[in-house]
Amino acid sequence: xxxxxxxxxxxxxxxxxxxxxxxxxxxxxxxxxxxxxxxxxxxxxxxxxxxxxxxxxxxxxxxxxxxxxxxxxxxxxxxxxxxxxxxxxxxxxxxxxxxxxxxxxxxxxxxxxxxxxxxxxxxxxxxxxxxxxxxxxxxxxxxxxxxxxxxxxxxxxxxxxxxxxxxxxxxxxxxxxxxxxxxxxxxxxxxxxxxxxxxxxxxxxxxxxx
Amino acid sequence: xxxxxxxxxxxxxxxxxxxxxxxxxxxxxxxxxxxxxxxxxxxxxxxxxxxxxxxxxxxxxxxxxxxxxxxxxxxxxxxxxxxxxxxxxxxxxxxxxxxxxxxxxxxxxxxxxxxxxxxxxxxxxxxxxxxxxxxxxxxxxxxxxxxxxxxxxxxxxxxxxxxxxxxxxxxxxxxxxxxxxxxxxxxxxxxxxxxxxxxxxxxxxxxxxxxxxxxxxxxxxxxxxxxxxxxxxxxxxxxxxxxxxxxxxxxxxxxxxxxxxxxxxxxxxxxxxxxxxxxxxxxxxxxxxxxxxxxxxxxxxxxxxxxxxxxxxxxxxxxxxxxxxxxxxxxxxxxxxxxxxxxxxxxxxxxxxxxxxxxxxxxxxxxxxxxxxxxxxxxxxxxxxxxxxxxxxxxxxxxxxxxxxxxxxxxxxxxxxxxxxxxxxxxxxxxxxxxxxxxxxxxxxxxxxxxxx
Numbered sequence: 001x002x003x004x005x006x007x008x009x010x011x012x013x014x015x016x017x018x019x020x021x022x023x024x025x026x027x028x029x030x031x032x033x034x035x036x037x038x039x040x041x042x043x044x045x046x047x048x049x050x051x052x053x054x055x056x057x058x059x060x061x062x063x064x065x066x067x068x069x070x071x072x073x074x075x076x077x078x079x080x081x082x083x084x085x086x087x088x089x090x091x092x093x094x095x096x097x098x099x100x101x102x103x104x105x106x107x108x109x110x111x112x113x114x115x116x117x118x119x120x121x122x123x124x125x126x127x128x129x130x131x132x133x134x135x136x137x138x139x140x141x142x143x144x145x146x147x148x149x150x151x152x153x154x155x156x157x158x159x160x161x162x163x164x165x166x167x168x169x170x171x172x173x174x175x176x177x178x179x180x181x182x183x184x185x186x187x188x189x190x191x192x193x194x195x196x197x198x199x200x201x202x203x204x205x206x207x208x209x210x
Numbered sequence: 211x212x213x214x215x216x217x218x219x220x221x222x223x224x225x226x227x228x229x230x231x232x233x234x235x236x237x238x239x240x241x242x243x244x245x246x247x248x249x250x251x252x253x254x255x256x257x258x259x260x261x262x263x264x265x266x267x268x269x270x271x272x273x274x275x276x277x278x279x280x281x282x283x284x285x286x287x288x289x290x291x292x293x294x295x296x297x298x299x300x301x302x303x304x305x306x307x308x309x310x311x312x313x314x315x316x317x318x319x320x321x322x323x324x325x326x327x328x329x330x331x332x333x334x335x336x337x338x339x340x341x342x343x344x345x346x347x348x349x350x351x352x353x354x355x356x357x358x359x360x361x362x363x364x365x366x367x368x369x370x371x372x373x374x375x376x377x378x379x380x381x382x383x384x385x386x387x388x389x390x391x392x393x394x395x396x397x398x399x400x401x402x403x404x405x406x407x408x409x410x411x412x413x414x415x416x417x418x419x420x421x422x423x424x425x426x427x428x429x430x431x432x433x434x435x436x437x438x439x440x441x442x443x444x445x446x447x448x449x450x451x452x453x454x455x456x457x458x459x460x461x462x463x464x465x466x467x468x469x470x471x472x473x474x475x476x477x478x479x480x481x482x483x484x485x486x487x488x489x490x491x492x493x494x495x496x497x498x499x500x501x502x503x504x505x506x507x508x509x510x511x512x513x514x515x516x517x518x519x520x521x522x523x524x525x526x527x528x529x530x531x532x533x534x535x536x537x538x539x540x541x542x543x544x545x546x547x548x549x550x551x552x553x554x555x556x557x558x559x560x561x562x563x564x565x566x567x568x569x570x571x572x573x574x575x576x577x578x579x580x581x582x583x584x585x586x587x588x589x590x591x592x593x594x595x596x597x598x599x600x601x602x603x604x605x606x607x608x609x610x611x612x613x614x615x616x617x618x619x620x621x622x623x624x625x626x627x628x629x630x631x632x633x634x635x636x637x638x639x640x641x642x643x644x645x646x647x648x649x650x651x652x653x654x655x656x657x658x659x660x661x662x663x
Contacts, residue, residue: 026264041260041275139359146352150400174262
């Protein structure tokens with residue numbers, strides 16, 4: 001549970017921590033079977049509404065892409081009249097080639113979901129109390145994220161240099177994150193289709209919730 | 211340039227061949243050095259930014275842009291080389307300890323980071339040059355993230371020489387956690403499986419900071435509390451492993467950390483972070499930019515005072531303060547050199563002045579030691595060079611100038627009567643004045659007559 005102004009920082013902190021681990025240096029191919037790997041830099045970010053500092057990969061493109069999605073989630077949640085909570089998902093996927101003319105299928109291999117509940121505080125004491133609790137909670141989440149990431153779970157590997165873009169997002173200039181997408185939804189009455197329900201079922205089976 | 215082929219037709223054996231073992235040794239050394247760099251740099255008290263480079267220059271290890279502080283690298287390598295390699299039996303852990311130090315030279319250990327290796331768990335499928343190297347990169351990233359998530363990080367961001375500074379110490383040996391206070395927390399940052407064993411990075415950090423009564427004033431400013439019994443024998447504040455009277459180094463509360471009590475802690479050579487050019491507490495640390503900066507310990511009042519024997523923080527202790535106020539970055543080098551020379555002069559000055567005190571009757575001009583009422587040579591001594599006089603400050607003219615600049619305290623400020631005495635004194639004075647009213651009137655009338663004339 002967070003205040004409206006803390007949404008961006010809380011989600012950014014967790015997503016950037018995850019992305020920092022799910023990112024490699026830029027690949028430069030040399031010949032058919034050899035390549036070199038670039039170097040990842042990092043940048044510390046101080047939060048304004050929580051007593052927390054997190055770091056993200058030094059890449060303006062990545063920062064912009066993530067901030068845009070989080071901002072959309074923030075706006076949707078705060079402007080909604082009915083929904084007081086929502087969830088935002090960071091999903092890593094790989095593409096699998098299909099036969100014939102079908103476009104590659106995107107198969108998620110890791111899903112991180114952050115559930116946010118908005119709260120309204122009445123006085124400064126409550127705000128300070130919540131701020132401290134949130135700081136502690138966020139620190140715990142960081143440790144939890146590193147613990148999960150360091151498990152020997154599946155991480156896709158390209159079988160050949162020519163198939164890098166099936167696993168990595170090669171559009172970034174200075175870094176190479178694993179293919180990822182960010183989506184969100186607000187809680188509240190929604191029209192569920194069968195397809196959507198099945199998709200959620202599968203995602204829940206594979207996903208990791210925070 | 212770290213390049214390699216994807217197609218590896220040589221599968222790893224179940225035991226490491228010489229080539230792989232050498233590679234693992236090399237990776238391990240750099241892994242330990244980079245870990246130390248990450249931990250220590252995160253406690254410098256400033257935000258860090260490094261660039262992502264699409265094409266690496268070949269000097270960055272583990273595909274991470276981590277700028278090295280040369281002194282940290284030197285000290286870490288020295289610490290590592292003093293003992294057997296981590297991956298060789300008896301698998302001596304490598305530890306980095308972070309502590310806090312106040313201007314009163316009190317220290318409090320805040321956290322202990324430990325990189326250990328054990329052969330209990332192995333994975334023969336892990337290839338040294340690919341899997342293990344990449345795993346090390348992942349664990350270093352976890353370390354980067356987690357160093358920002360412990361309470362010590364926020365403390366380190368608020369440090370300053372007049373409040374407290376954060377210090378570090380590296381050693382090889384079992385991690386010391388008994389001086390982290392009660393209810394310290396332990397976290398595992400990550401582990402790396404190899405064909406011959408497993409690396410594990412742990413951190414144990416303090417959660418409670420309670421204060422001793424004599425430091426209440428400072429604690430209010432610090433916002434910290436240090437426990438009353440924190441500096442007693444049960445929680446000895448030593449800065450390097452020592453052996454207690456009973457042969458142990460104190461009980462460990464938890465067996466999960468690789469902290470088995472051996473009864474004697476290996477005597478790791480204490481790491482001296484700085485060159486002690488002066489017998490006070492000046493220290494030289496390197497900034498993240500690789501240029502040495504000097505901590506303004508000398509700004510601490512006690513740094514100029516006499517060394518107090520018997521404290522656990524005598525000059526012989528190799529405490530390695532490294533961080534400093536960010537505001538002192540740019541001018542540290544030249545300023546501190548000047549400051550050090552001034553300190554030397556001051557000490558000579560003090561010695562000469564002591565002699566003069568004995569020889570002269572009016573010996574209240576210079577008060578050395580901890581007298582708080584006058585602080586003639588309190589902080590920075592600027593040598594007096596009087597015109598037309600000798601350059602030597604023992605010259606009469608120089609002494610006279612100094613005495614004018616630093617007059618002795620008036621007796622009325624030294625001896626303060628109590629309220630009752632003051633009132634009695636006032637009453638007596640009033641009685642005297644009342645008895646001489648006629649004389650005062652005559653005086654006033656003569657003045658009036660003189661004005662008229």
